[in-house]
Amino acid sequence: MSKVDKLIKNVYKELECSEYIIDHSNTVYKRTKDITKYYNNVDKDLIKAGAKLHDVGRTVTNGIKHAYIGADLLRDLDVDEKICKITERHIGAGISAKEAKDLGLPDRKYIPKTLEEKIVAHADNLVHGVKFVDIDFVIKKWTKKGMSQESIDRLIKLDNELMNR
Template sequence: MNINKIYEELSCSDYIIEHSKTVYERTKDITCLYDDVDLELVEYGAKLHDVGRSITNGIEHAYLGADLLRKIDVDERICKITERHIGAGITAEDARELGLPERNYIPETLEEKIVAHADNLVHGTMKVNLDFVIKKWQDKNMKEESIERLIKLHHELLGSI
């Protein structure tokens, strides 16, 4: 799979590309803790997770990005990573409230969780820590339930680091 060709075909900005490369670098901080992770899947998922931002910067970029990837026959596992990478996931109920198609956007596989959380731990092209993310989410008045899901995901993947 030629990621640069996909970036070009979908008109991804330099910012999207650089952010996605930083997210990929951040995944390495997590994948090194696991023996059973599909590293190639994580790489493609991380590098393609934000292609929907070529259409919109809204929260819907995740499912729209997955749809774009499906149209060019990208592996469904990568499409799921893209679709489920927002925060620590979005429940079907929250999706409905947000105006998204009503389905579960909670990351399920190890690879989905790694990319979602690596994205949480990147701000633009800068690696950040959990405290930074919690503060950012609190400042955006994110639901407490979402913040708790973030903390749970962090501890599941990284323990107390």
Template sequence: MSEVDKLIKNIYNKLECSKYIIDHSTTVYERTKDITPHYDNIDLDLIKAGAMLHDVGRTVTNDIKHAYLGADLLRQLNVDEKICKITERHIGAGISAKEAQKLRLPPRNYIPQTLEEKIVAHADNLVHGTEPVDLDFVINKWTKKGMATESIDRLIKLHNELIK
């Protein structure tokens, strides 16, 4: 078993992650494989760890706070900060400072910065539950939820940046 797989298994056990979290995260990881072949010089182990651990905060809450709470849980377990950042920044195509304030999130940078952060965030966008979906599905879902145009524009921009 690789070091990354040991880390993931250890975190899942310590945080008592549900089968659903694991299954969803596995689908997200599989979805990253649709994006990563287009890039050289990316950290595939980081992407795997980030994809598999991005939703550990759902062991605490299922609302939008699960991202930063999950990152904080990982920090408490001394997980590499790069993985923590993927977890913290995986919501949609990121959350602007203005949106974060409106959502009453702690002041942090919730916009994916690195290529690995962007890949995991967008792979998560392209999964509904445990099923892969396309961009149109996501746009329709977000529109029905009343998501801000700014968020949908960021989603489309991220998609166009990553999907070549």
């Protein structure tokens, strides 16, 4: 078993992750491969760990706060900060400082910066439960949920950036 696989297994056990969190995260990891095929310069182990651990905060809450809570849970387990940042920044195509304040989130940076952060965030966007979806599905879903045009525009920009469109 690789070092990354051991880390993932240990975190799942320590945080008592549900089958759903694990299944969804495995699907997100599979989805990352549709994006990483366009890149030679990505850390695939980091993407694997980030994708498989991005939703560990859902062991505490299914609300938007699961991202920073998950990152803090990983920090408490001394997980590499790069993985913690992926977890913290994976919501949608990121959350602006104003949106974070309006949502009552701690004052942190929630916009994915690194290529690996962007890939995991967008792979998560392109998965609904355990099913692959396309960008049009996500736009419709976000529109129905009343997401801001700013968030939808950020989603489209991220999709264009990553998916070689």
